[in-house]
Amino acid sequence: MGDPPTESNNRGGGAVLPEMPFLANVGLLLTYRCQVKCPHCILKAGPDRHESMAREDALAWVRQIAASGQVAVLALTGGEPFIDLETLQVVSETAAQCGLLVSIVTNAYWARAYSEALKVLRQLPSVHFLQVSTDIYHQISIPIAHVQNAVRAANELGIPYTVSVCTENESEPAYIRTVEELRSFCEPGSVRTAITFRAGRAAQSICQDSFSLSPEPPKSACTAAASPIVFPDGRVIGCIGPVIDLDVDHPLLLGSLRKACLKDVFDQAECNAVLHALRIWGPHKLIQMALHAGLKNHLPTQYVSNSTCNACFALMADPVIRNYLLELNRDHEFMRKVAYARVYYLGEDAMLRRLNPEISPG
Numbered sequence: 635m636g637d638p639p640t641e642s643n644n645r646g647g648g649a650v651l652p653e654m655p656f657l658a659n660v661g662l663l664l665t666y667r668c669q670v671k672c673p674h675c676i677l678k679a680g681p682d683r684h685e686s687m688a689r690e691d692a693l694a695w696v697r698q699i700a701a702s703g704q705v706a707v708l709a710l711t712g713g714e715p716f717i718d719l720e721t722l723q724v725v726s727e728t729a730a731q732c733g734l735l736v737s738i739v740t741n742a743y744w745a746r747a748y749s750e751a752l753k754v755l756r757q758l759p760s761v762h763f764l765q766v767s768t769d770i771y772h773q774i775s776i777p778i779a780h781v782q783n784a785v786r787a788a789n790e791l792g793i794p795y796t797v798s799v800c801t802e803n804e805s806e807p808a809y810i811r812t813v814e815e816l817r818s819f820c821e822p823g824s825v826r827t828a829i830t831f832r833a834g835r836a837a838q839s840i841c842q843d844s845f846s847l848s849p850e851p852p853k854s855a856c857t858a859a860a861s862p863i864v865f866p867d868g869r870v871i872g873c874i875g876p877v878i879d880l881d882v883d884h885p886l887l888l889g890s891l892r893k894a895c896l897k898d899v900f901d902q903a904e905c906n907a908v909l910h911a912l913r914i915w916g917p918h919k920l921i922q923m924a925l926h927a928g929l930k931n932h933l934p935t936q937y938v939s940n941s942t943c944n945a946c947f948a949l950m951a952d953p954v955i956r957n958y959l960l961e962l963n964r965d966h967e968f969m970r971k972v973a974y975a976r977v978y979y980l981g982e983d984a985m986l987r988r989l990n991p992e993i994s995p996g
């Protein structure tokens with residue numbers, strides 16, 4: 635599937651990524667269909683999947699997203715969104731007409747030759763940004779030359795791009811070779827790494843031993859939880875991380891567009907303390923709190939190194955911790971603390987204003 639969240643902000647030191655304002659980027663998952671069936675796909679996308687977002691739903695939700703006034707970028711993802719080029723054209727054109735910037739996440743299967751890549755991208759004049767995914771699993775079916783063709787065509791048409799590479803372990807030789815090859819033809823800074831999630835198809839097909847493990851949880855904050863994603867069935871989930879694989883209620887399940895309008899879902903998300911705690915401190919903070927609450931036996935003993943998402947998924951997947959987190963989302967004292975931390979660390983006062991309507995603007 636599309637571009638996974640790359641790892642992430644570290645308030646304890648180390649690399650820091652630019653902070654994404656909350657709701658500035660929203661994803662629309664157009665389809666579960668994909669021409670490949672990668673073993674690490676958290677969505678379990680593939681040629682045998684046929685669920686897609688109905689075009690009328692996609693257009694209605696794009697209009698609601700634009701009308702919210704909060705969203706700048708619409709990310710179209712899947713599955714493989716290029717599999718239905720006509721829908722991609724209609725949705726991206728509508729989004730652009732509504733004033734949204736459009737990015738598309740793809741595995742570049744369509745870029746079999748440079749001329750073909752140019753021809754395809756020219757049919758999508760409303761696309762402002764391309765996010766290409768490749769790694770050892772994609773490369774079984776989609777050679778890296780396709781990525782090069784897509785990148786050259788994007789360059790020719792003035793479309794900025796990133797290339798995301800997934801790996802279980804950053805010291806893995808095939809991953810290192812892939813990154814070196816990509817750097818030979820990609821713009822500096824455009825190649826990103828994401829750690830494979832042990833969720834979806836990867837939960838069965840990728841062995842825990844492939845990962846670099848540590849008894850310490852990662853210290854980074856999560857930048858990706860600023861960008862919720864809408865699914866074909868109307869669910870809105872706080873990020874495109876492994877939590878999308880959970881089919882139970884959890885704190886990052888923000889609502890359903892079949893039951894509420896997007897504005898109400900976004901309004902509620904402004905006061906989702908667990909989600910914003912992940913953005914401010916990362917899962918590390920929630921793990922510490924769960925430890926203090928006496929839930930040690932429900933926490934992992936080993937964490938995947940440098941992967942906030944794997945730690946976050948471990949929390950949400952455990953029923954006892956999940957209930958604890960759902961309770962935290964109703965804990966006024968914790969909500970207040972997070973609201974102040976959002977102002978301090980992220981410069982966002984929307985949550986504080988909702989909790990304290992008497993605070994005057996400015």
Ligand code: SF4
Pocket residue numbers: 639856857858859872873874875876877886912942943944946947
């Ligand atoms: S799974 Fe958790 S850490 Fe990963 S992107 Fe989602 S909220 Fe962030």
